[in-house]
Amino acid sequence: MNRQLSSWGRFPYAPQTADTCHWRHEVPSKLCSLVSTQGSTLPYGNGRSYGDSCLAASDHVLSLRSLDRFIQVDWQRGRVVAEAGVTLAQILEISIPRGWFLAVAPGTQLATLGGAIANDVHGKNHHVRGTFGNYLISMGLLRHREEVVTCSASQNTELYSATIGGLGLTGIILWAEIQLIPILSSQIDSVTVRFGSLEEFFSLSAELDAKHEYSVAWIDCLSKGSQVGRGVFIVGDHAHYGSLIEKERTQLVMPFSPPISLINKASLRVFNEVYWRLHPSERALRRNSYESFFFPLDRINNWNRIYGRKGFQQYQCVIPEAVAPRVMGEVLRVISSSGQGSFLAVLKRCGEIVSPGILSFPMKGTSLALDFPQNTQLASLFERLDSMVHEAGGRLYPAKDAHMKGCDFRRAYPAWQQLEVLRDPTLMSRFWKRVIE
Ligand SMILES: Cc1cc2nc3c(=O)[nH]c(=O)nc-3n(C[C@H](O)[C@H](O)[C@H](O)COP(=O)(O)OP(=O)(O)OC[C@H]3O[C@@H](n4cnc5c(N)ncnc54)[C@H](O)[C@@H]3O)c2cc1C
Structure with a gap:
């Protein structure tokens, strides 16, 4: 009872009081009592959403993490x-x-x-x-x-x-x-190669995506001119032989939140240059543990603290296939000239398999996800990016969002009204309140 929780980006700062359910049979009564004292609540998992979609409008969540059987x-x-x-x-x-x-x-x-x-x-x-x-x-x-x-x-x-x-x-x-x-096997066979421009990203993706189960690229968000969108392309598949047992990996910890973000223009420029150069210019085969391939950041407990006490926001958009090369180039040029961002920048082509979910984020096209330390200049940068995304017919990912305008959300997710009709009226998030009102 009464633990204080937050979202992963710790922005907006809105500490949540949590009522914890340990057993399935106690959920109805806990829900009733929260609703009668707070008016509304929201289920809370493990707080790995970046923005305000996991924060209750009442700031009182119902934590389900202990239902773990x-x-x-x-x-x-x-x-x-x-x-x-x-x-x-x-x-x-x-x-x-x-x-x-x-x-x-x-x-x-x-x-x-x-x-x-x-x-x-x-x-x-x-x-x-x-x-x-x-x-x-x-x-x-x-x-x-x-x-x-x-x-x-x-x-x-x-x-x-x-x-x-x-x-x-x-x-x-x-x-x-x-x-x-x-x-x-628990291991992943990967192929890694660095690329020098966004055009190269699209041609690698066209050649390799269909041949591999997994495909993703890291990009240098500060690269400029002809190098805009340069990065490292990684594809992988479950290995066909090897062990199903994995060695336990050592965990690292970010022990405290520094007063200011450790990510700034100078540290980022150096990191990105070194990281890009460390990767091979010829395709290199590697065998990876599944944890290092899929979940590299999970190795550092509380890595979100590197952004300091003000927290950070992630910007994740998807741009439809037909216009993705042009629009993604423009988006990356705007980000690079702003000098903002972080080393956590991911580009990925999404496919056309339709989800049964009416409010699902991905669409056939290209998705960009990029972290930004929280600061006062972000609002104007995001406004520019938002207008490019919406003109292109793309959308932002609610799981990562803390800034999207209601009109942009409603245009990008026309099924929102269907969800609103089916919403349990006692459940309300800060995100939903922000985008539907
Ligand atoms: C390092 C990192 C990498 C990530 N990479 C990706 C990625 O590649 N792709 C991607 O899609 N996402 C990614 N995410 C986002 C993350 O996967 C999602 O935000 C996920 O939903 C978080 O789950 P959670 O259990 O922490 O839920 P929370 O963040 O606590 O809640 C998320 C939403 O689920 C609802 N919810 C939680 N439990 C229940 C329940 N029992 N019943 C009903 N509703 C519930 C909450 O109300 C909230 O709306 C990443 C996040 C991090 C931190």
């Missing part, structure tokens, strides 16, 4: 039924030794099952697998003063589609059943 597993078919607070790391810990992997893994394994569904997360294999919701078989959903309902592609279908990517607003997911994919 496996209910049923079927290792013949690779199906797992688990409580919503189980993290993706906990699933991988038991599934990998049995030869199964998550069909879709985002860049952190510390997201919960409930959080992964509510943001319909995507990963480095969006071009071949789609989103997390594409592998959700069923889930148990609890709404205020109602019985728990099972939602699937054939049962309570409206709620099923609205809850996938539904930002925790349609009800509390108590449990979910997901389909995993078979693997022969």
Whole structure:
């Protein structure tokens, strides 16, 4: 009871008081008592969303992280039924030794099952697998003063589609059943090569994406002129031989929040130059542990503290395929001339597999995700970027957002009204209040 929680970017600063549920059967009464004292609340997973979509409008959340039990597993078919607070790391810990992997893994394994569904997360294999919701078989959903309902592609279908990517607003997911994919080894065979421009990124992506399960690129957000969009291209596949047992990796810790961000123009320029040059100009094959390939940042506990006490924002947009090369070039030029950003900058082509979720973020096109230390100049930079994204017919990712204007959200996600109709009126986030009012 009464732990203070925040979002991953720690911006906006809005400490959340948390009521914790330890057992599924106590969720209805905890929900009722929070609603009667606070008016509304919001389910909270593990706080790996960057902006305000995991923050309750009342600043009182219902924490589901302790609902972390496996209910049923079927290792013949690779199906797992688990409580919503189980993290993706906990699933991988038991599934990998049995030869199964998550069909879709985002860049952190510390997201919960409930959080992964509510943001319909995507990963480095969006071009071949789609989103997390594409592998959700069923889930148990609890709404205020109602019985728990099972939602699937054939049962309570409206709620099923609205809850996938539904930002925790349609009800509390108590449990979910997901389909995993078979693997022969826990390791990933990767090919890495640096590239010198955005044009090269698009030609590498056109050549390599279709041949590999995973594909992603790091980019140097400060590069200018003909080098705009230079970076490092990485593709990978589950290895066909090797062990299913992984060595435990050592954890590092960022012990405190410095008063100011450790990421600034000077440190960033040096880091980006060195990082780019360290990577091979010829394609290099490597074998990686799955954790270093998928979740490099999870190795440092509380890495978000490097941005100092003011926190940071992530800007993640997706630009439709037809205009992506031109618009992404313009977006990157604007970012580079602003001199802002961080070394965490990721470019990725998204595919055309449609999610069952009505508010899912990815679309066929190219996605850019970039962290920015919080400062007063961000608002004007984001305003410029937003207008480019919206003119191009693209959209921003609510899981990462703390600034998007309501009119931009409503234009980019026309199904928002369907979600609003199905929203449990006792659930309200700071994000939803900001974008629909
Ligand atoms: C390092 C890092 C890398 C990331 N990489 C990616 C990426 O590659 N792709 C991607 O898509 N995302 C990525 N993310 C974002 C992250 O995967 C999502 O924000 C995810 O939803 C966080 O899950 P969580 O359990 O922490 O949920 P929270 O952040 O606590 O909550 C997220 C949403 O889920 C809702 N929710 C949580 N639990 C429940 C429940 N039981 N029932 C109903 N609603 C619930 C909340 O109300 C909220 O709306 C990344 C985040 C980090 C920190």
